Amino acid sequence: MKFKRILKYLLFLLLIISLGFLYSFSSKRNSDKKVSEIIIEFEDGDNNFLTHSMVNKLLIQKNKTVKNQAKSVIDLYKLENEVSKNPYVEKSSVFLTIEGKLKTVVKQRAxxxxxxxxxxxxxxxxxxxxxxxxxxxxxxxxxxxxxxxxxxxxxxxxxxxxxxxxxxxxxxxxxxxxxxxxxxxxxxxxxxxxxxxxxxxxxxxxxxxxxxxxxxxxxxxxxxxxxxxxxxxxxxxxxxx
CATH class of the missing domain: 3.40.50.11690 (Cell division protein FtsQ/DivIB)
Structure with a gap:
């Protein structure tokens, strides 16, 4: 009985270690994944003052576009702040999707x-x-x-x-x-x-x-x-x- 209890404990411990390894491996692989596409959306279909190209030029990190940069080095807070500083922007949201796309949603000032x-x-x-x-x-x-x-x-x-x-x-x-x-x-x-x-x-x-x-x-x-x-x-x- 004691041996079976120890065996169950070891198997459970091995399962936890395996899951931790898989999660770590998956996280590392995901963070190394590069931004495949930049998607820009204007809230409520409102696209007056700003163009997609103008917003795209604000999504710059280390003097270059974030496209093809690793997800792990993307500073979402900084990018969102940069977009929000534009005088035509009332609010913005910048985030990464599971597929590795950088999505920016902008609400322009009316x-x-x-x-x-x-x-x-x-x-x-x-x-x-x-x-x-x-x-x-x-x-x-x-x-x-x-x-x-x-x-x-x-x-x-x-x-x-x-x-x-x-x-x-x-x-x-x-x-x-x-x-x-x-x-x-x-x-x-x-x-x-x-x-x-x-x-x-x-x-x-x-x-x-x-x-x-x-x-x-x-x-x-x-x-x-x-x-x-x-x-x-x-x-x-x-x-x-």
Missing amino acids: PVARIITDKDSYYVDKQGVKIPLSNNYSARVMLISGVKNIEDIKEIMPLISNILKDDFLKKEIIGIQKSDANEFQFAVRSGDYKIDFGKLSEIDIKFKKLKAFYNKTFEDKTIQNYKTINIKYHNQVVCTK
Whole structure:
């Protein structure tokens, strides 16, 4: 009985050693395997600012492409960080597949407005993060002028968000001008008239007034009679012809 117990123990120990050897051998073989292919995917099929070639050029290690390099020397964290630093990238994920392919999934920043200043022009996304202009893609977004610094951008983002969440306003308002008095005026798609919005107060109430005024003047076709539509005063819409 004692001999059988010892034999079972030795067989079990031998099995553990064999499995450990096979695992070690398999791991060593896998780590020596070279990257066979680089796959780049854009999340949600969004491929605007960046191209596959541009992302591929970011996947560099020791001044050369990671393709045909051993999996064991690939620094995934560093590669992912390099891709994420690109100003057009909101987030990225870089990983190796079992087949030895290096896969990169990129979510690009989505511009919601274009800021125009005397010295510069750039996009901002919904978080107010700056996005440089691109030769590959021109976004059709609202044009914002009169904004001078990051504080101005933070101030105007709630107004932009309110416009974008409304299907009608999103199509209708094509430009926003900020004055030195911190008041805002809109350019619209449906005519040459301007909308004086005033300061950033009672935003929801002002937009309700504007939409009610639109409903009436679109119906009787008098909207084109006006040069400015002023909604900054409480409980009234003041128009000039």
